[in-house]
Amino acid sequence: MSATSRGTRGTRGLHLNAFLQFVGHHEAAWRVGRAGPHAGWDVAHYRHLARVAERGRMDAVFFGDSPAAYGSDHSELAHRPLARLDPTVLLSDLGASTSNIGLIATASTTYTEPYELARRLASLDHVTGGRSGWNIVTTSSAHAARNFGLDGHPDHATRYERAAEFLEVALALWGSWPVDAVLADRVRGRFADADRIRAIDHVGARFRVAGPLNVPRPPQGHPVLVQAGSSADGIAFAGRYAEAVFTARLNAEGAEAFADRLRAEVAAAGRDPRGVLILPGLVPVLGGTEAEARAAKRRLDEAVVPGSILPAVSRLLGIPLTEADLDRTLLPGDLPDGAGERGSRSALVQELLGGARFTVGELVVRYAAGRAHLEVTGTPEQVADVIEDWYLRGAADGFNIMPPVFPEGLEDFVDHVIPILRRRGLFRTDYEGTTLRDHYGLPVPEPHDTSRKAPR
Amino acid sequence: MSATSRGTRGTRGLHLNAFLQFVGHHEAAWRVGRAGPHAGWDVAHYRHLARVAERGRMDAVFFGDSPAAYGSDHSELAHRPLARLDPTVLLSDLGASTSNIGLIATASTTYTEPYELARRLASLDHVTGGRSGWNIVTTSSAHAARNFGLDGHPDHATRYERAAEFLEVALALWGSWPVDAVLADRVRGRFADADRIRAIDHVGARFRVAGPLNVPRPPQGHPVLVQAGSSADGIAFAGRYAEAVFTARLNAEGAEAFADRLRAEVAAAGRDPRGVLILPGLVPVLGGTEAEARAAKRRLDEAVVPGSILPAVSRLLGIPLTEADLDRTLLPGDLPDGAGERGSRSALVQELLGGARFTVGELVVRYAAGRAHLEVTGTPEQVADVIEDWYLRGAADGFNIMPPVFPEGLEDFVDHVIPILRRRGLFRTDYEGTTLRDHYGLPVPEPHDTSRKAPR
Numbered sequence: 001m002s003a004t005s006r007g008t009r010g011t012r013g014l015h016l017n018a019f020l021q022f023v024g025h026h027e028a029a030w031r032v033g034r035a036g037p038h039a040g041w042d043v044a045h046y047r048h049l050a051r052v053a054e055r056g057r058m059d060a061v062f063f064g065d066s067p068a069a070y071g072s073d074h075s076e077l078a079h080r081p082l083a084r085l086d087p088t089v090l091l092s093d094l095g096a097s098t099s100n101i102g103l104i105a106t107a108s109t110t111y112t113e114p115y116e117l118a119r120r121l122a123s124l125d126h127v128t129g130g131r132s133g134w135n136i137v138t139t140s141s142a143h144a145a146r147n148f149g150l151d152g153h154p155d156h157a158t159r160y161e162r163a164a165e166f167l168e169v170a171l172a173l174w175g176s177w178p179v180d181a182v183l184a185d186r187v188r189g190r191f192a193d194a195d196r197i198r199a200i201d202h203v204g205a206r207f208r209v210a211g212p213l214n215v216p217r218p219p220q221g222h223p224v225l226v227q228a229g230s231s232a233d234g235i236a237f238a239g240r241y242a243e244a245v246f247t248a249r250l251n252a253e254g255a256e257a258f259a260d261r262l263r264a265e266v267a268a269a270g271r272d273p274r275g276v277l278i279l280p281g282l283v284p285v286l287g288g289t290e291a292e293a294r295a296a297k298r299r300l301d302e303a304v305v306p307g308s309i310l311p312a313v314s315r316l317l318g319i320p321l322t323e324a325d326l327d328r329t330l331l332p333g334d335l336p337d338g339a340g341e342r343g344s345r346s347a348l349v350q351e352l353l354g355g356a357r358f359t360v361g362e363l364v365v366r367y368a369a370g371r372a373h374l375e376v377t378g379t380p381e382q383v384a385d386v387i388e389d390w391y392l393r394g395a396a397d398g399f400n401i402m403p404p405v406f407p408e409g410l411e412d413f414v415d416h417v418i419p420i421l422r423r424r425g426l427f428r429t430d431y432e433g434t435t436l437r438d439h440y441g442l443p444v445p446e447p448h449d450t451s452r453k454a455p456r
Numbered sequence: 457m458s459a460t461s462r463g464t465r466g467t468r469g470l471h472l473n474a475f476l477q478f479v480g481h482h483e484a485a486w487r488v489g490r491a492g493p494h495a496g497w498d499v500a501h502y503r504h505l506a507r508v509a510e511r512g513r514m515d516a517v518f519f520g521d522s523p524a525a526y527g528s529d530h531s532e533l534a535h536r537p538l539a540r541l542d543p544t545v546l547l548s549d550l551g552a553s554t555s556n557i558g559l560i561a562t563a564s565t566t567y568t569e570p571y572e573l574a575r576r577l578a579s580l581d582h583v584t585g586g587r588s589g590w591n592i593v594t595t596s597s598a599h600a601a602r603n604f605g606l607d608g609h610p611d612h613a614t615r616y617e618r619a620a621e622f623l624e625v626a627l628a629l630w631g632s633w634p635v636d637a638v639l640a641d642r643v644r645g646r647f648a649d650a651d652r653i654r655a656i657d658h659v660g661a662r663f664r665v666a667g668p669l670n671v672p673r674p675p676q677g678h679p680v681l682v683q684a685g686s687s688a689d690g691i692a693f694a695g696r697y698a699e700a701v702f703t704a705r706l707n708a709e710g711a712e713a714f715a716d717r718l719r720a721e722v723a724a725a726g727r728d729p730r731g732v733l734i735l736p737g738l739v740p741v742l743g744g745t746e747a748e749a750r751a752a753k754r755r756l757d758e759a760v761v762p763g764s765i766l767p768a769v770s771r772l773l774g775i776p777l778t779e780a781d782l783d784r785t786l787l788p789g790d791l792p793d794g795a796g797e798r799g800s801r802s803a804l805v806q807e808l809l810g811g812a813r814f815t816v817g818e819l820v821v822r823y824a825a826g827r828a829h830l831e832v833t834g835t836p837e838q839v840a841d842v843i844e845d846w847y848l849r850g851a852a853d854g855f856n857i858m859p860p861v862f863p864e865g866l867e868d869f870v871d872h873v874i875p876i877l878r879r880r881g882l883f884r885t886d887y888e889g890t891t892l893r894d895h896y897g898l899p900v901p902e903p904h905d906t907s908r909k910a911p912r
Binding site for chain 1: 486493497499522525531532535536537538540542544545546548568569571575576603605633638645646663664665669670761
């Protein structure tokens with residue numbers, strides 16, 4: 001795809017989510033920020049953030065999730081505020097506390113049942129008047145398996161096979177109440193045309209689900225389907241199902257290549273590539289001047305407790321690391337071959353450090369600051385420049401904004417970056433609709449035809 | 457237990473829940489009431505009801521639930537508004553839409569996983585500032601099994617065995633973050649005392665769950681535990697775990713006998729019988745005069761579509777019934793021996809019809825009006841008289857109020873019955889606390905000692 005054809009996407013308008021996580025995306029946020037260590041499970045904190053994001057007319061708030069207290073190591077809790085409220089419950093409150101902004105919940109297909117989750121998400125879409133999205137993940141935390149009676153975390157391919165069948169069931173359930181099945185004929189006493197509310201009678205390798213759902217068709221048809229895995233399996237899955245893709249990209253060239261690859265996969269699945277939004281993560285570290293921004297970043301980086309990040313970096317690299325390794329210089333040969341969750345591990349790490357030689361301690365701080373997402377430290381103009389560049393060259397349809405510290409990082413983005421994007425004609429000045437599909441410019445889908453089988 | 461010792465409970469104050477269901481507890485409500493057929497999945501309808509109940513300073517709103525669109529027969533959808541939003545999602549919104557009232561969600565231990573549900577309920581308790589309750593059910597709808605890949609609905613005893621182990625896991629998870637485990641030491645960078653956030657390492661017949669939960673200890677310690685089964689298994693379960701019991705009782709003598717039996721079971725489990733509230737269902741059909749109330753009831757009863765209720769009555773009686781049976785007079789010998797979900801089926805049916813001979817059609821209308829709960833048709837004074845009588849004789853600590861039609865039935869109860877109860881000194885004029893435990897007069901529990909095994 002040429003840069004020009006990608007560039008035409010600019011006419012559809014930029015999309016911006018506020019990715020809400022604990023008290024900030026920087027691991028040291030809880031030590032440094034205004035909100036403090038307990039805010040991660042305080043609904044007032046999240047209501048404030050959702051209202052700030054809505055004040056900025058952002059498309060959605062977005063919550064990650066994992067059904068486990070830590071990734072692999074109990075000691076992670078010592079220095080990291082890893083408490084997570086269930087996103088579907090939290091987002092229902094945030095829906096009541098706002099009026100237009102979209103509400104995207106992450107939930108795992110590996111550790112839920114499709115009837116239960118499809119129903120819960122349909123309920124969220126009804127309760128919020130069509131503002132829900134579902135970020136579909138297969139869960140990378142190996143510890144989660146131990147909370148659900150499994151001997152081990154299913155491997156990557158197995159998780160994606162389950163995810164695909166899960167989606168077929170969920171889509172069928174969301175389509176099990178045709179829009180006009182409710183007759184509401186009070187005089188004749190006919191509530192519904194029962195024959196049109198169809199059992200789905202799904203029988204597959206992993207699920208047997210009769211249906212129909214006990215919730216009428218949601219206002220959006222179904223929640224906006226978001227996907228966040230960038231492995232080969234993840235991209236194939238996104239090609240079939242995703243309407244928006246969240247990804248970690250460290251530079252515009254890599255993002256362009258990813259976008260081309262994803263859109264080709266969407267087309268190969270028989271879908272319109274323009275029907276899928278690509279939203280990389282972006283960590284804006286803002287200051288009134290570049291020097292102020294760098295000072296803010298330094299304060300955060302210096303507050304990282306390196307040992308607390310080692311388990312996550314060990315998982316990323318696929319090698320065990322201890323505090324004794326912090327001063328060690330990592331060489332390419334130290335990394336195992338083979339692809340991780342994110343594709344090639346060594347390529348990622350090279351990209352993360354800009355090709356320089358680096359110590360484990362430097363990698364830990366870099367990871368703690370943005371988890372391998374694009375990080376821009378600078379003035380609001382500089383952050384807006386990067387957003388505009390990626391957007392106009394077709395590397396992104398928008399961004400999942402990941403402020404290092406809440407609430408101040410989101411307030412600064414809304415108050416100082418978004419006005420610049422508006423002046424440049426890139427971002428909306430008000431909502432033009434009431435649903436997340438309205439904000440994203442996505443159509444309400446037709447009820448799912450379960451006989452459809454996309455090419456693989 | 458003597459009537460006098462039961463009577464002393466009156467000093468603790470009467471408790472009143474608003475049991476919200478669709479557009480009313482009378483099956484014909486959707487044909488007759490102000491809200492209309494679509495209100496059952498309209499959040500604005502439920503927000504209004506929750507605010508009316510809070511205006512009346514009622515203890516809680518209460519939602520039933522079942523993970524299936526119908527009990528056994530697809531044709532039930534034709535005449536009954538059987539759409540149900542997920543209660544945990546809906547109640548989070550209602551928590552944001554109110555400030556004090558308790559929020560009780562029904563959820564099944566048969567068709568959920570303990571880590572997922574314990575976490576979701578803990579999240580609801582955090583998000584609502586300690587206003588959550590969990591009505592623990594094992595699900596009676598046989599069709600639910602088919603939505604979760606099972607060949608058949610597990611039998612009653614098996615479901616209660618799973619429920620007991622489920623509770624042990626949930627209680628241990630809710631206790632896995634000690635109150636003071638979060639250190640929040642920003643200077644030294646210590647978020648938590650990780651060694652005090654304990655794995656639970658539950659290994660049982662049905663579940664293996666490592667823990668800890670990824671949500672800190674909820675404001676109420678855990679949600680108020682409510683239980684609604686009145687079979688022998690159900691009462692034994694309530695004796696061990698319940699803090700409030702919802703039950704269907706048709707007369708005060710039967711309610712007294714039930715209360716005595718339940719309290720004996722609570723004592724046998726080593727718990728204080730005063731720590732468990734007994735809340736029978738009550739369907740108030742109100743009118744300015746008794747004649748007006750009777751006319752309102754007649755309008756509702758005449759709008760019942762008998763055929764639509766037959767599957768539910770067939771399940772209740774344990775015999776198949778068709779429209780051809782509607783004029784048939786049922787005799788005691790027609791009912792199968794053996795206990796159903798609610799204890800002896802024939803005793804229940806005799807009680808339901810006051811010992812008279814009756815046709816299937818009459819039973820259908822009686823069931824459609826209140827599902828074998830106490831029904832009082834009359835003036836506000838007459839309804840208040842029954843509440844006072846049951847309460848003072850110790851047959852009930854309060855009631856789950858089941859208006860036949862929403863919203864008007866709840867508005868009438870709050871505006872006309874509650875003021876009478878207040879004048880009689882039976883019911884609060886304002887909330888004295890902010891949590892459901894405050895309203896119910898229940899203590900915040902100590903973290904669960906998983907080594908405790910109650911006598912059976």
